[in-house]
Amino acid sequence: MRQRIPSALAPAAYATGLLYEAVIRVRTRLYSASLLPTNRLPAPVISIGNITTGGTGKTPLVIYVARTLSDMGCSPAVLTRGYGRARSGRPHILSPGETVPSPSRTLGDEPALIRRHIPAAWMGVSKNRFLTGTILSKRDRRIVFILDDGFQHLKLHRDLDVVILDSSQALSSNRIFPRGTLREPLAGLQRCDVFVINGSGDTADSRSVETEVRRWNREAEIFECRQIIRSLLPFSAWAENALKPGALSGASENKIRVGRVSGSAGTARTAPSLEAQPSLPAPAYLVSAVGNPERFQRDIRRLGIDVRGARFFADHYRLKEKDWRDCIQAARRSGAGSVITTEKDAVKIEHPPDFPLLVAVQSTEFSDASAFESVLKKSIEERR
Numbered sequence: 001m002r003q004r005i006p007s008a009l010a011p012a013a014y015a016t017g018l019l020y021e022a023v024i025r026v027r028t029r030l031y032s033a034s035l036l037p038t039n040r041l042p043a044p045v046i047s048i049g050n051i052t053t054g055g056t057g058k059t060p061l062v063i064y065v066a067r068t069l070s071d072m073g074c075s076p077a078v079l080t081r082g083y084g085r086a087r088s089g090r091p092h093i094l095s096p097g098e099t100v101p102s103p104s105r106t107l108g109d110e111p112a113l114i115r116r117h118i119p120a121a122w123m124g125v126s127k128n129r130f131l132t133g134t135i136l137s138k139r140d141r142r143i144v145f146i147l148d149d150g151f152q153h154l155k156l157h158r159d160l161d162v163v164i165l166d167s168s169q170a171l172s173s174n175r176i177f178p179r180g181t182l183r184e185p186l187a188g189l190q191r192c193d194v195f196v197i198n199g200s201g202d203t204a205d206s207r208s209v210e211t212e213v214r215r216w217n218r219e220a221e222i223f224e225c226r227q228i229i230r231s232l233l234p235f236s237a238w239a240e241n242a243l244k245p246g247a248l249s250g251a252s253e254n255k256i257r258v259g260r261v262s263g264s265a266g267t268a269r270t271a272p273s274l275e276a277q278p279s280l281p282a283p284a285y286l287v288s289a290v291g292n293p294e295r296f297q298r299d300i301r302r303l304g305i306d307v308r309g310a311r312f313f314a315d316h317y318r319l320k321e322k323d324w325r326d327c328i329q330a331a332r333r334s335g336a337g338s339v340i341t342t343e344k345d346a347v348k349i350e351h352p353p354d355f356p357l358l359v360a361v362q363s364t365e366f367s368d369a370s371a372f373e374s375v376l377k378k379s380i381e382e383r384r
Contacts, residue, residue, distance in 0.1 A: 051183055164197075190216055
């Protein structure tokens with residue numbers, strides 16, 4: 001995947017990419033040779049990361065792993081940087097059930113979304129994840145750390161390195177940022193213990209990614225997951241949902257549910273469930289600020305919804321009231337009767353627009369959930 005760079009800027013982008021790649025290679029070698037220090041926390045650390053600049057489904061996977069650890073009797077603790085939050089220099093330690101005002105501003109959009117789905121977990125938000133991890137490890141003996149976006153955070157030791165890949169994005173044709181979306185050379189995949197391929201529904205895509213992965217790493221476990229839209233909730237109902245595991249997938253009179261339709265062996269596809277709603281939503285206009293808006297649009301279309309248009313912003317962008325007004329005007333002009341956004345965007349909305357707004361709620365499914373759980377359990381037991 002190449003970034004669309006204006007031809008006038010191509011030479012600068014090429015030079016910047018070469019410099020960035022050189023710095024990354026030197027940094028990685030220094031850590032590999034133990035010439036740069038690696039800190040070790042007194043509890044197991046499971047890193048969830050990626051090798052690209054976003055949009056692979058990392059945050060839903062963090063939520064899935066936290067719930068799985070909780071079901072295993074562990075006490076999950078998410079360590080996250082909190083990108084985009086106000087007062088980024090201030091660390092935040094959250095105990096289970098603890099809330100903060102304006103979560104997306106205080107914690108960042110992705111940590112706020114993680115907190116919404118797993119309020120019973122510990123959370124440390126800081127650039128210095130060793131510091132927050134050290135504090136948290138003294139508060140609960142059952143803690144297992146989940147290092148959010150941790151694959152390139154080499155200064156912290158991890159007991160299991162999990163990398164999630166989007167099957168719709170080819171690796172072999174990708175380039176180092178800014179010419180492409182790679183955070184580091186593909187050789188970095190050699191450090192990985194587990195690959196999770198986020199399937200697009202096309203098994204050929206998944207096989208292509210797996211083939212590329214095996215060029216760099218023949219030992220790591222490979223799993224496939226699907227992150228699908230399970231329901232579309234009116235913003236008011238979504239905002240009022242109780243902060244409990246599973247609350248966002250519970251029954252709701254206003255919810256447009258998405259059912260599971262069996263496909264070929266080992267796969268599943270999604271389709272709207274007309275049992276909950278006699279008809280699909282009105283034609284929709286999509287608005288989001290996520291790393292992979294194309295996948296968001298693809299997933300909405302797969303539900304059978306008539307998408308009349310879309311407005312996509314840079315990843316993590318916080319839409320202002322004027323942005324929403326412009327989007328609503330565009331939606332009206334397109335003939336759309338609703339706007340659909342993601343949960344990552346919804347956590348940042350303080351004053352919802354005066355227009356039907358639906359929130360797409362995702363869930364994660366593994367093709368072999370029990371085997372993935374066994375890998376998590378083994379890494380924890382070996383550390384303890």
